[in-house]
Amino acid sequence: xxxxxxxxxxxxxxxxxxxxxxxxxxxxxxxxxxxxxxxxxxxxxxxxxxxxxxxxxxxxxxxxxxxxxxxxxxxxxxxxxxxxxxxxxxxxxxxxxxxxxxxxxxxxxxxxxxxxxxxxxxxxxxxxxxxxxxxxxxxxxxxxxxxxxxxxxxxxxxxxxxxxxxxxxxxxxxxxxxxxxxxxxxxxxxxxxxxxxxxxxxxxxxxxxxxxxxxxxxxxxxxxxxxxxxxxxxxxxxxxxxxxxxxxxxxxxxxxxxxxxxxxxxxxxxxxxxxxxxxxxxxxxxxxxxxxxxxxxxxxxxxxxxxxxxxxxxxxxxxxxxxxxxxxxxxxxxxxxxxxxxxxxxxxxxxxxxxxxxxxxxxxxxxxxxxxxxxxxxxx
Amino acid sequence: xxxxxxxxxxxxxxxxxxxxxxxxxxxxxxxxxxxxxxxxxxxxxxxxxxxxxxxxxxxxxxxxxxxxxxxxxxxxxxxxxxxxxxxxxxxxxxxxxxxxxxxxxxxxxxxxxxxxxxxxxxxxxxxxxxxxxxxxxxxxxxxxxxxxxxxxxxxxxxxxxxxxxxxxxxxxxxxxxxxxxxxxxxxxxxxxxxxxxxxxxxxxxxxxxxxxxxxxxxxxxxxxxxxxxxxxxxxxxxxxxxxxxxxxxxxxxxxxxxxxxxxxxxxxxxxxxxxxxxxxxxxxxxxxx
Amino acid sequence: xxxxxxxxxxxxxxxxxxxxxxxxxxxxxxxxxxxxxxxxxxxxxxxxxxxxxxxxxxxxxxxxxxxxxxxxxxxxxxxxxxxxxxxxxxxxxxxxxxxxxxxxxxxxxxxxxxxxxxxxxxxxxxxxxxxxxxxxxxxxxxxxxxxxxxxxxxxxxxxxxxxxxxxxxxxxxxxxxxxxxxxxxxxxxxxxxxxxxxxxxxxxxxxxxxxxxxxxxxxxxxxxxxxxxxxxxxxxxxxxxxxxxxxxxx
Numbered sequence: 001x002x003x004x005x006x007x008x009x010x011x012x013x014x015x016x017x018x019x020x021x022x023x024x025x026x027x028x029x030x031x032x033x034x035x036x037x038x039x040x041x042x043x044x045x046x047x048x049x050x051x052x053x054x055x056x057x058x059x060x061x062x063x064x065x066x067x068x069x070x071x072x073x074x075x076x077x078x079x080x081x082x083x084x085x086x087x088x089x090x091x092x093x094x095x096x097x098x099x100x101x102x103x104x105x106x107x108x109x110x111x112x113x114x115x116x117x118x119x120x121x122x123x124x125x126x127x128x129x130x131x132x133x134x135x136x137x138x139x140x141x142x143x144x145x146x147x148x149x150x151x152x153x154x155x156x157x158x159x160x161x162x163x164x165x166x167x168x169x170x171x172x173x174x175x176x177x178x179x180x181x182x183x184x185x186x187x188x189x190x191x192x193x194x195x196x197x198x199x200x201x202x203x204x205x206x207x208x209x210x211x212x213x214x215x216x217x218x219x220x221x222x223x224x225x226x227x228x229x230x231x232x233x234x235x236x237x238x239x240x241x242x243x244x245x246x247x248x249x250x251x252x253x254x255x256x257x258x259x260x261x262x263x264x265x266x267x268x269x270x271x272x273x274x275x276x277x278x279x280x281x282x283x284x285x286x287x288x289x290x291x292x293x294x295x296x297x298x299x300x301x302x303x304x305x306x307x308x309x310x311x312x313x314x315x316x317x318x319x320x321x322x323x324x325x326x327x328x329x330x331x332x333x334x335x336x337x338x339x340x341x342x343x344x345x346x347x348x349x350x351x352x353x354x355x356x357x358x359x360x361x362x363x364x365x366x367x368x369x370x371x372x373x374x375x376x377x378x379x380x
Numbered sequence: 381x382x383x384x385x386x387x388x389x390x391x392x393x394x395x396x397x398x399x400x401x402x403x404x405x406x407x408x409x410x411x412x413x414x415x416x417x418x419x420x421x422x423x424x425x426x427x428x429x430x431x432x433x434x435x436x437x438x439x440x441x442x443x444x445x446x447x448x449x450x451x452x453x454x455x456x457x458x459x460x461x462x463x464x465x466x467x468x469x470x471x472x473x474x475x476x477x478x479x480x481x482x483x484x485x486x487x488x489x490x491x492x493x494x495x496x497x498x499x500x501x502x503x504x505x506x507x508x509x510x511x512x513x514x515x516x517x518x519x520x521x522x523x524x525x526x527x528x529x530x531x532x533x534x535x536x537x538x539x540x541x542x543x544x545x546x547x548x549x550x551x552x553x554x555x556x557x558x559x560x561x562x563x564x565x566x567x568x569x570x571x572x573x574x575x576x577x578x579x580x581x582x583x584x585x586x587x588x589x590x591x592x593x594x595x596x597x598x599x600x601x602x603x604x605x606x607x608x609x610x611x612x613x614x615x616x617x618x619x620x621x622x623x624x625x626x627x628x629x630x631x632x633x634x635x636x637x638x639x640x641x642x643x644x645x646x647x648x649x650x651x652x653x654x655x656x657x658x659x660x661x662x663x664x665x666x667x668x669x
Numbered sequence: 670x671x672x673x674x675x676x677x678x679x680x681x682x683x684x685x686x687x688x689x690x691x692x693x694x695x696x697x698x699x700x701x702x703x704x705x706x707x708x709x710x711x712x713x714x715x716x717x718x719x720x721x722x723x724x725x726x727x728x729x730x731x732x733x734x735x736x737x738x739x740x741x742x743x744x745x746x747x748x749x750x751x752x753x754x755x756x757x758x759x760x761x762x763x764x765x766x767x768x769x770x771x772x773x774x775x776x777x778x779x780x781x782x783x784x785x786x787x788x789x790x791x792x793x794x795x796x797x798x799x800x801x802x803x804x805x806x807x808x809x810x811x812x813x814x815x816x817x818x819x820x821x822x823x824x825x826x827x828x829x830x831x832x833x834x835x836x837x838x839x840x841x842x843x844x845x846x847x848x849x850x851x852x853x854x855x856x857x858x859x860x861x862x863x864x865x866x867x868x869x870x871x872x873x874x875x876x877x878x879x880x881x882x883x884x885x886x887x888x889x890x891x892x893x894x895x896x897x898x899x900x901x902x903x904x905x906x907x908x909x910x911x912x913x914x915x916x917x918x919x
Contacts, residue, residue: 069472145656153472154415155659158610161603162648169645226770227782229763233771236760243720244774244831245746254779284603288479295476327487334483341477342466 016224023220023303027213031206040200044273045317047208051270052313053306054212056293058262060305061219063294065228066255067235071157072164073290076135076260078282080267082171082184083134085277086118087127091188104186109176118177124192131268132261139260143253150249152238161284168282183278190272199275208269212306215262219302222258231255289313296340298349308347386515387632393517395628396525399621400586401601402608403531404579406620407539409609411552411572413471414464418482419605420598422577425452426584427593428489431498441503441589448585449578456577460570468555468569482598490595500588524586531579536617538575548572607651613661623661627651673698673865674835679718679728679738680889688714690889691728701861703876704869706886707909712869713755715886716837719867720752721745732835747777751833755840757820761813765804765823768812769795772827795830802826802856817844825856836860838868842875854878885909 030050037043055077062068089103102114120126146159171178179185190197197204222228234241234248242248271277280286290309297308312333319325344350405419416422429448433439439447459481467474506520539545547568550558555565583601591597608627612619627647634643672695679692689711696702704712717723719730721742729738737745746752760768773795776782799805802822807815812823821841828836838857842850850872857879860866870876876883876897883900885893893903900906 069475149656149659151656151659154475155610155655157475158606159652159655162607162652165603166645166648166652169641169648173639173641173645222783225783226785227779229767230771230782232763232767233760236762237758239722239742240754240758240760241771242741242743243722243746243752244772244827245743245777246774247743247777247779250779254783284599291476292479327491331484331487331491334480334487337480337483338463338477341473341480342463345470345473 020220023216026303026307027209027216030209031213033209034202034205040202043202043205044200047205047273048270049310049313049317050208050212051266051273052290052293053309054208054215054266054269055263056290056297056305056309057212057216057219057302058259058266059290059294060297060299060302061222061262062256062259063291064299064301064305065223065235066231066252067238068252068256069153069157069291070160070256070259071284071287071291072160072162073259073263074282074287075160075164075167076139076263077267077270077286077290078164078167078171078277078279079135079138080131080264081271081277081281082178082267083121083127083131083264084190084268084271085184085187086121087124088187088190088271089184090118090122091124091191092186103179103184105179105182105184106176111176115177124190128268132264135264135267136257136261140253140257143256144249147249147252147256161287164282164287165284168279171279171282179277181279183276183280185276187271187275197272199273204272208273211265211269215265216302216306219258219262222255223302227251227254292337294347296337296347298347300346301349304347304349311348382514385513387636388629389512389515389517390636391629391632392525392625393521393628394631395625396521396528397587397590398604398608398628399532399624400524400528400583401580402605402612402620402624403528403535404576404583405602405605406609406612406617407535407579408573408576410616410620411548412464412468412569414467414474414573415471415478415606416576417475417479417602418459418485419478419580420600420602421482421485422452422456422580422598423584423587423601424489424593424595424598425455425485426581427500427588427597428493428498428584429581430585430588431500431593432493434500441500441585445582445585448581452581452584453574453578456580457570457574459577460573464573465566465569482602486595486598493595495595498593500593502589520589527586531582532617532621535579539617544568544571607648611651611654611661616661619661672696673700673733674719674867675731676715676719677729677731679715679725679730681714681718681723681726687889689718692886692890694884694891696865696867698865699862701857701866701868701879701881703880703883704867704886705871705873705876705883706892710886711889712886713839714889716752716839716867716869719745719835720750720837722752743777746831746833749834750837751828751831751835752837753824753828753839753841755843757817757824759812759820759823759827762811764809764811765799765815766795766808768823768827769798769830772830774831798826798829801829818846818849821845821849821853825853829860833864835865835867838866840869840871842870842872850875851878 033046034043037046055073058076059070059073062070092103102111103118106114120130142160142163146156151159172180175181189199195203197207223231230241230246230251234246234251238248267281270281289312293309293312294305295308296312297306298304315329316326316333319329340347401419401423404422405416408414408416408419426448429451430441430444433444433447434441463477463481464474467477502520506523507518509516509518510522511517512522537545539548547558547563550561550563551565551568558568559565608624609620611627612621612623630650631643631647634646637643638646674694674696676692676694679689680687681689692711692715694715704715706712714723718725719732721737721740721744725738729736731737732745732748732750735748737748737750740748760771763771776785796805796808799808802825804815804819804822804826807819812820815823821844825841828838841857842853845853854875857866857868861879868876868879880897882894883897884891885900885903885906887909892909893900893906895903
């Protein structure tokens with residue numbers, strides 16, 4: 001019996017190593033891509049998909065692992081992207097600005113003085129920290145509010161969705177401070193450690209690819225820790241976990257905030273890649289898309305969610321040149337998506353699991369006999 | 381005083397449209413736990429149906445209503461049979477599947493009818509305004525209010541005064557036991573989903589003359605309808621009425637005090653807080669689980 | 670003598686229905702107490718009140734001299750109360766091993782668990798536990814694949830991994846074969862002394878096999894308390910179970 005345990009435990013470890021290798025291989029391929037793809041326009045496009053992959057991966061962390069269906073994931077993404085846009089706006093050469101480097105849209109709206117909450121964004125380090133910590137803080141507060149009250153399931157989805165719409169409406173409404181519908185455009189290029197990150201250059205691509213790799217392995221470490229296991233247990237049977245003495249609300253809030261931090265980082269990168277920030281970055285549409293990417297790739301697999309985003313957004317992007325093409329594709333995609341939900345609840349990643357299960361030895365039919373034999377043995 | 385009455389009537393008008401778009405959703409969600417993200421697209425289909433019947437056959441709004449109800453109901457039945465049926469064990473996933481269906485319906489309409497805005501003519505008899513409690517209101521909005529009242533009455537009657545409704549309530553409580561008493565749970569669900577979809581279609585037909593018709597029009601309705609249903613309490617038809625009334629009045633009052641955008645944001649904040657403290661809905665009594 | 674667990678005049682009602690009404694009960698350290706009573710007597714609710722699943726509306730619950738009435742469920746678990754539910758409640762998507770790892774909860778903080786990477790800490794002990802309840806062959810299988818009986822065993826193993834001082838068992842033998850029931854009784858006997866145990870059961874054979882002192886509940890209160898023989902002879906208890914042939918027929 002003990003030998004059998006050793007064997008399975010070795011199998012378990014090798015499975016863990018395998019996962020690590022696969023993740024590393026995918027990241028390596030992403031990092032080496034500029035050696036093959038030389039076209040800056042193409043690199044920019046792929047960088048964009050990688051950013052979206054990052055935010056999908058972040059959702060997989062909270063939705064796939066902890067069962068928190070966050071329909072407001074784009075809120076964190078949007079906050080991050082605005083933080084970066086504000087900092088880069090203040091760094092533009094005063095061509096687009098009024099007196100004292102006032103952003104152009106403020107001048108158009110007759111604002112004469114930079115509002116207080118813009119002031120700290122003169123500092124780039126502050127902006128970068130804010131882009132990660134603000135979404136995390138917002139999520140921590142919201143999470144604490146939701147999970148302390150033991151709100152679960154669809155109600156979490158509705159609260160997160162509503163909160164995001166509120167922020168979206170506020171940004172649109174306060175156009176003299178936020179640029180309203182148009183968002184914040186005409187940005188400077190990010191300069192960090194003497195490197196200029198032009199959106200259409202390999203430097204930006206590497207910035208995105210490295211950030212993605214680091215955050216993926218950070219998330220992987222979380223899922224492989226005991227906390228990751230406890231989160232999965234919470235997803236399965238929240239109440240049971242409480243009766244083991246774990247403060248479920250605290251665990252959920254933590255993972256919710258970590259997921260938001262990664263999404264915030266992705267949002268910052270998105271601003272750099274797209275060269276603007278807009279209310280569409282925190283829209284219902286984007287939020288739903290993130291959920292969809294996750295579901296297609298496999299919500300319970302970080303890599304699956306990532307690849308799901310690249311696949312769906314990539315195909316959509318490739319077809320976007322022709323409108324009828326795109327419309328037809330979207331129609332087909334809707335259908336494929338329904339099929340995936342019906343037949344592959346864990347997304348395309350479950351195809352790999354299916355294959356793996358087939359390789360494993362099938363369950364022995366004598367199990368029940370063995371089980372009852374053991375019972376007898378124990379009685380005597 | 382006039383001002384208060386005017387505000388009240390405005391709120392009533394907003395509330396009646398909310399109830400109109402939420403009623404079908406309330407039945408589908410309340411009785412089957414299915415979170416139907418395609419609800420907005422059912423509304424959109426109803427609006428397009430009305431437009432198409434008028435453009436192709438010169439049919440006016442009133443006769444179109446029957447055709448639209450049956451047509452969208454049929455589509456709902458097919459969707460239940462083809463997709464929803466397999467998801468009753470994991471209802472949270474219905475969010476995803478119905479979203480996919482919504483995307484397909486939207487694209488199908490875009491390909492078939494084009495993406496441009498369409499307009500539906502208001503019946504001439506209702507295009508004037510009438511005086512209600514000393515306030516001028518468009519006759520069409522009064523008509524919508526009455527139509528919603530009738531639809532609600534009919535729905536309530538079906539649910540609580542017919543054997544079909546009793547079967548539905550039995551299936552909601554315990555599908556296995558209901559089946560063992562000879563109720564065809566599958567058929568009951570198909571019909572319920574079809575009825576909910578039909579109501580959404582009617583809602584679309586009725587709001588079409590007020591707004592422009594476009595493939596994307598469903599998106600905003602589905603979100604609003606959700607808030608109404610969840611706030612009212614999942615299995616409470618009267619809760620849905622009460623919450624549409626409250627949200628209508630709240631939106632009307634806040635929109636007067638601030639602009640529309642801020643009003644909407646504030647209403648959402650209220651909804652978030654209410655759901656946090658009463659996830660079971662405002663109008664459902666607490667029971668032992 | 671101060672008891673290990675003391676319920677003093679505890680009550681809770683649902684929509685006016687008094688499920689538990691002025692329940693007073695005390696259990697000593699290391700004791701195995703059986704809680705019986707007709708349907709609706711409030712047995713499960715009593716367990717719910719102790720472990721914090723339901724908050725008491727009146728009275729107080731004292732555990733090891735500490736008032737735990739107002740604590741949250743997870744805080745009550747931390748002071749050493751473990752619970753097995755009537756409907757087996759395990760983590761279906763996790764393997765047997767992972768289930769046990771979650772239950773093995775010496776550290777409950779978020780940070781310490783984020784920092785704990787080696788999943789196989791004390792894996793030997795957990796494997797031993799799985800073997801003890803006959804699940805060694807299923808150690809790396811998802812709990813989803815287990816039969817009903819095996820799921821019951823797994824949940825009992827979870828309680829052992831949790832190593833709670835006070836263990837609340839709600840109908841642990843439901844759906845078990847005679848053999849399995851016997852084994853459960855055996856486990857209870859072994860745990861007695863080291864742990865304090867409260868068992869809610871309908872199976873009188875099982876109760877007779879394990880119980881020292883039996884508490885009978887009726888209409889939310891304690892009706893009688895005593896040894897098996899005393900309870901069987903008690904006219905009040907007979908009255909409650911009227912129509913059936915005494916409590917043995919319950």
